[in-house]
Amino acid sequence: MKLRRFWAVFVARNLEFLRDRSSLAWNIVFPALLVMGFAFAFSGNRLDLYRVGVIGEQSHWPDNAFLATHYIRFIPVQNAEQAIVKVERHQLDMLVDPATQRYWINDSAPNGYMVERVLRGSGGAAFHKQAVSGQEIRYVDWVVPGVLAMNMMFSCLYGVGHVLVRYRKNQVLKRFKATPLTAFEFLAAQVMSRLWLVVTASFLVYLGTDLFVGFAMFGSYWNLLLICILGAISLISLGLVVAARISSDELASGLLNVISWPMMFLSGVWFSLDGLNPWLQKLALFFPLTHLIEGARAIMIDGAGLADISGHLVVLAAMSAFFLALGAYGFRWE
């Protein structure tokens, strides 16, 4: 591989992208508007009235009047530590451990106060209070990693897939083929060009919307950057696989839609995968977007470190290697 040739294609592709004003605007303005829209739409109360985590299997819960209260959603919890963090972040209004007769609430959460009153008046007078404190996690905090990752997905898949198909269709690739430029140099330049553009655009959107909305960010920005890079590479590589040899715009659009739409709905962009059909949950694990979103959310909302998200990182790296190999092997100039 000659760096000079790689760099030439890299620079030319960047210029093409940056000068295409409509495409550039779509990549930056659209996700920013989406995030701001969500922040505005969900700036009021949450959708659920009250949510209470209960430690232990539901079948082992004692017969307690509080646990039979209507209009409170009781959620079985296995990991008490994680649940306490959710109380700190206002993602749960209360956590109850019937076995030790303890409960946790966030003193600064109005909903926690209301649920505590209900508990006290309905058979929970003997329960001991464990106060916690922490910043509230709003829906917009939860959805931002999903929206940014979804935008990355579209930019990676369509930005590489459509461009390669267009190049092939109008014979730009044929012209490159007639030079000493190798397929590896060309593809590497496409991947790297799209990677830095997508990561930079996402960074700008994050920065810009954070100024107005102010997101929760409990983890390391470096870890977030790492998972963004790995996620983007895996999605770009997936785009390469689609565009490896076809020259029809319609077919490329169809294939990219077939890949991107299920990912958008099943990878947890808009809602948590917890309530999803178990089979669909398993299917979602095959999507790079799922690992990107879950990893990014874990970093931003739970403050997860590299060890905590290592599973997602390994899967994304493996997917990237597999898709890159497949795309490079199947690539045709014409």
Added chain:
Amino acid sequence: MTTLLEVRDLVKHFRGVKAVDGISFGITPGICFGLLGPNGAGKTTTVELLEGITQPTRGAIRYKGEALGPRFRAEAGIMFQNTALQDFITARETLTLFHRFYDHTQPLRQLIDICALQEFLDRDTRKLSGGQRQRLLLAIALLNDPQILFLDEPTTGLDPQARRNFWDLVHTIKAQGKTLVLTTHYMEEAYNLCDEIAIMDHGKIIAQGNPKALLIEHFNEVVIHLPGNPLPADSSVLGLSVMAQRDGVDILTSDVNASLRHLLELGVSLEHLQVRPRTLEDLFLELTGKELRN
């Protein structure tokens, strides 16, 4: 003289269709070799095989005695019939992009002068005229100072003035001693630029040689063209070979003076008469029974 590019028994099939059907020829250094034929004759397929863009079904192509490989790609310049360039970049940036692909290159300044690119160097390639675009594509093909240059129908779609300008450019390049392979369906272009031509039809070469020598070999007469329909109803009384045309008649003769005297004796009007030599177009018609621009 040794051949620069040698072709032996070249065959290319596309889903059962023989686009190229067992052709062989050699191209000597420094000449302009023309591949002529109507649309569908197989000339673009042949030139893409020679360029190494398409792989042959059978046969061999050797450049300087070697199979086409990295050396050929480094030393060949190619101007395709239909090539789009990357959007949103200027002519100068396009030149720079391709310039970086090669180890051995011509100075950009020199190419810009030869191909007269200065006036639109900083213009987006999408906004170039047909002639400007072809000059840029030619400059790209010349970036690596090629020893062999392929021009696939380079003037198709250009207006007559732009075509003439392009021919001047090709003459300049020829004068530098480069070997050219040109495909065209413009006979005037082939006659003007080529030292040797191969006429193709149905994937085969049906005639090959120097254009002037081919005409001398196949024709010893000239054409007297008379507009309208001035001949007697029974043209056999003329004792000459007569061909009806859309706008008059063509009379073939090897002795113009005698034929004109004979026509005057028969009272035929010679107003607006034209005498012209036989052309490559006539040769193609003679060989295949088809017009070249079908």
